[in-house]
Amino acid sequence: MHPSKLLTNQPSKAIYIDSIATLSDPLSSMSSTFSLVSLLTMAYHIRTPLPSNQERLLTLLNTMSPALRTETESRYSREEILNSFVHFLSPVLNGMAGMLELLTNVDAFSRPEDFRQFWNLERSNLIRDFVESGGPLRGMQGYDVPFLETFVKDPSCRIALGSNNGILLLVPGDAEVGDDVWWDEDEQRLTVSRKGAEDLNTNAEAYLDNGSRITVMAISSAT
16 A cells, blocks of 8 residues: 555544554664664563453554565464574674663563563464574475565655554654554555644554454444
């Protein structure tokens, strides 16, 4: 879905979803350990659905990569996609950089079981797998497929965390904290609006850990 202009006010037929509380750096900058740790910290703090009812890393993957449900889905197996994502996370997972910062950011020492659960990804627990193997399994199918270049359609986008519902959203690179996210009935998609803003991009996506769009859930719970 190609971004269009960011709205200066809410769409004419729209349902309010959330406002942006936290923003990641552009996805293109995730080679930086600081940016990756910040992104993982946001994913850890997802509140909708409850962390006990979802895999937060899978929600992050689906939010970053909505194109996985369309044109790329037939070109890569599920195993290749997941292993590519594991490689994307490996700078933190292998413990060489960022893990201590992440542990501190999410207060993992006081909630070790929740931190362990955070690393669940479908049938695997990434922390356990890396500890048992002594590092990344470079022979895994798809591990060397570059995740951002292959599966992220617009790396200038950012990931946002909603302030009220704690949902994860893919938003344009020029979105800002405090912008509002709406479900546009006419366009049948999420849009971002900012009062008084002009000449900015709009386009937002939110996904559950199973890859389904979060908008149905968000609309039913919106007030």
